[in-house]
Amino acid sequence: MIPLNSIVKKAEAYKPKQRITYKLIKEYILEKYSFKVHTAYIAEVKRDLGLPMYDAPNAVETLKNPRKHPTPIQVDAIKDALSHFEVIQN
Structure with a gap:
């Protein structure tokens, strides 16, 4: 039988x-x-990195006003944020 205290400790230690x-x-x-x-810039960078993407339920086939691509500074900032949150490794 597993002591209840050890179960409580494991549950408290587990953080998703x-x-x-x-x-x-x-x-x-x-x-x-x-x-x-x-x-859209974040999605484009994630797509370029080959990260898993989910289909948006509100996606349209063609945009009325196509969005410009992110600048290199924005791409670097997004990559930095993704590595900060451990989505990618440097």
């Missing part, structure tokens, strides 16, 4: 990995670099 959202990434970039990035 934080879910990394685009909002967290945007907040990190705003704090560290003092500029904002669009979620």
